[in-house]
Amino acid sequence: MxxxxxxxxxxxxxxxxxxxxxxxxxxxxxxTSQTNHVTLSVDFSKSANATGEVFDFFDVSxxxxxxxxxxxxxxxxxxxxxxxxxxxxGFFNKDLQADTYKWDGENYVYDFKQAxxxxxxxxxNDWDIxxxxxxxxxxxxxxxxxxxxxxxxxxxxxKDARGVYGNVxxxxxxxxxxxxxxxxxxxxxxxxxxxxxxxxxxRVGSEIDTRPQHWAATRQEFFDHYKNTVEAVHAVLPEAKVxxxxxxxxxxxxxxxxxxxxxxxxxxxxxEWAKANDVHYDFIxxxxxxxxxxxxxxxxxxxxxxxxxxxxxxxxxxPEASFEIHExxxxxxxxxxxxxxxxxxxSSSFFAMMAKMVLENGIAExxxxxxxxxxxxxxxxxxxxxxxxxVGNHLFVNQRTGEPKxxxxxxxxxxxxxxxxxxxxxxxxxxxxxxxSYQAPESIRLVLNVDFAEGTAFNxxxxxxxxxxxxxxxxxxxxxxxxxxxSKGGWLVDDIHATSSPNKRxxxxxxxxxxxxxxxxxxNNRLLWSDWQSxxxxxxxxGQSQIVIESTLASFGVQRIEVLLADTVVEIF
Numbered sequence: 001m002x003x004x005x006x007x008x009x010x011x012x013x014x015x016x017x018x019x020x021x022x023x024x025x026x027x028x029x030x031x032t033s034q035t036n037h038v039t040l041s042v043d044f045s046k047s048a049n050a051t052g053e054v055f056d057f058f059d060v061s062x063x064x065x066x067x068x069x070x071x072x073x074x075x076x077x078x079x080x081x082x083x084x085x086x087x088x089x090g091f092f093n094k095d096l097q098a099d100t101y102k103w104d105g106e107n108y109v110y111d112f113k114q115a116x117x118x119x120x121x122x123x124x125n126d127w128d129i130x131x132x133x134x135x136x137x138x139x140x141x142x143x144x145x146x147x148x149x150x151x152x153x154x155x156x157x158x159k160d161a162r163g164v165y166g167n168v169x170x171x172x173x174x175x176x177x178x179x180x181x182x183x184x185x186x187x188x189x190x191x192x193x194x195x196x197x198x199x200x201x202x203r204v205g206s207e208i209d210t211r212p213q214h215w216a217a218t219r220q221e222f223f224d225h226y227k228n229t230v231e232a233v234h235a236v237l238p239e240a241k242v243x244x245x246x247x248x249x250x251x252x253x254x255x256x257x258x259x260x261x262x263x264x265x266x267x268x269x270x271x272e273w274a275k276a277n278d279v280h281y282d283f284i285x286x287x288x289x290x291x292x293x294x295x296x297x298x299x300x301x302x303x304x305x306x307x308x309x310x311x312x313x314x315x316x317x318x319p320e321a322s323f324e325i326h327e328x329x330x331x332x333x334x335x336x337x338x339x340x341x342x343x344x345x346x347s348s349s350f351f352a353m354m355a356k357m358v359l360e361n362g363i364a365e366x367x368x369x370x371x372x373x374x375x376x377x378x379x380x381x382x383x384x385x386x387x388x389x390x391v392g393n394h395l396f397v398n399q400r401t402g403e404p405k406x407x408x409x410x411x412x413x414x415x416x417x418x419x420x421x422x423x424x425x426x427x428x429x430x431x432x433x434x435x436x437s438y439q440a441p442e443s444i445r446l447v448l449n450v451d452f453a454e455g456t457a458f459n460x461x462x463x464x465x466x467x468x469x470x471x472x473x474x475x476x477x478x479x480x481x482x483x484x485x486x487s488k489g490g491w492l493v494d495d496i497h498a499t500s501s502p503n504k505r506x507x508x509x510x511x512x513x514x515x516x517x518x519x520x521x522x523x524n525n526r527l528l529w530s531d532w533q534s535x536x537x538x539x540x541x542x543g544q545s546q547i548v549i550e551s552t553l554a555s556f557g558v559q560r561i562e563v564l565l566a567d568t569v570v571e572i573f
Contacts, residue, residue, distance in 0.1 A: 090136030
């Protein structure tokens with residue numbers, strides 16, 4: 001009897017335990033069964049859906065005169081390309097020795113060796129010169145200028161004699177400047193040969209309408225300066241590629257110049273002026289520094305419509321020119337002469353989302369400040385690694401249907417077909433501009449219409465880039481108990497966003513802990529591919545051959561998917 005009762009109590013206990021556990025398990029199952037999913041579909045069977053090729057827009061690095069030639073970017077087996085800023089001199093520290101144009105007490109003299117020393121340093125460390133920036137005139141070009149404390153409409157303001165980055169004023173003598181630039185280009189040809197120099201591009205100025213940090217004169221003064229400069233370059237190399245860089249088209253200026261005026265974005269005005277005056281440009285670039293906490297700066301459709309289309313789609317735009325972004329970084333904060341960048345997987349996901357906008361609108365280049373830190377690829381470089389193997393593929397338009405599980409999640413992707421048409425490459429992303437917290441993954445269904453018979457065998461594999469394999473995210477999760485303010489004994493530096501990199505977000509103690517801890521994480525310079533899985537082409541109700549793949553995509557995650565005919569699978573690392 002006692003044994004029977006014990007058995008009864010034991011069975012009752014199991015039932016009670018199961019009953020207590022069941023609501024959680026049932027809830028999980030119900031969530032899965034009721035979960036919304038996003039369907040991403042593309043019709044590879046119709047060539048009309050192809051919009052061009054995936055091109056390498058992320059192959060140029062920006063470096064200033066202070067940068068180390070050893071700051072090697074993630075090259076992906078390419079040669080590093082550099083855009084050299086402030087090559088001529090005019091530095092903030094007024095190092096006159098570094099200037100390429102000098103007053104020796106009696107005469108103005110050229111000292112182009114200063115520039116070629118800087119160029120040689122890049123070339124000697126296996127960099128290719130992509131572009132030389134002709135900005136910040138050397139300090140001797142200010143000689144004889146009169147400066148005043150109060151605007152009089154004639155003389156430049158004393159406070160603008162030296163800007164944040166150096167000399168921000170036009171040359172004191174436009175004729176002397178023109179002769180100087182022509183002499184500089186000729187010096188480059190004599191030093192490196194015409195063929196090499198013709199392969200380089202030249203940019204007049206940097207973010208000119210960011211006044212007074214980069215320019216303290218007027219818009220028309222810059223336009224005249226640009227025309228003078230481009231003509232000086234072409235006097236020696238008629239086919240040299242020359243252009244300029246401005247702020248985004250929606251930029252609103254607040255600076256009051258020496259004429260008493262404020263001026264907004266220059267780029268749309270420049271396009272109109274250049275056509276009216278038959279002034280040549282091969283490219284126009286803007287800057288793009290989206291803030292992670294400002295949703296309007298992360299909305300790709302809005303950003304393109306407000307900041308880029310008014311330039312690239314301007315009715316006076318030169319059809320031979322390219323539209324580019326010469327400064328980019330996803331940031332949490334702008335600082336004087338610098339910024340605090342985003343280092344969590346938010347940056348990986350954002351770069352994939354931006355890449356879609358870039359490719360679909362033919363934005364030729366997106367220059368980067370740096371994508372490697374102490375030998376480790378940073379978050380956006382991992383996305384670039386995944387995207388690089390898609391370069392040369394045919395880009396196709398896609399459709400998105402269904403609602404994401406998490407409100408305001410942007411779930412989409414870049415869909416391509418391999419040149420031999422024997423496979424497909426996709427890059428998916430999940431980004432939320434209004435809620436930066438990590439949440440549940442999204443359910444994804446890919447539907448690919450193809451030109452293969454029903455039953456054709458394919459294999460596919462995938463690689464994820466998300467918080468589960470980002471060093472910074474892993475560290476922040478593992479050491480969450482220390483992520484409190486320094487005043488409370490923790491590591492957090494005040495006023496630094498949670499997505500920022502450890503070198504900005506953490507105290508010295510936290511940075512030391514990060515350096516020690518990250519050694520236990522997998523080195524993050526390669527994609528971790530899944531095993532190959534098999535699938536077959538099916539036919540839908542309309543008789544269309546399709547490949548259907550179901551997957552999940554992590555919050556602020558990127559997923560790279562490769563699909564190949566079963567007899568063409570090769571290992572690519």
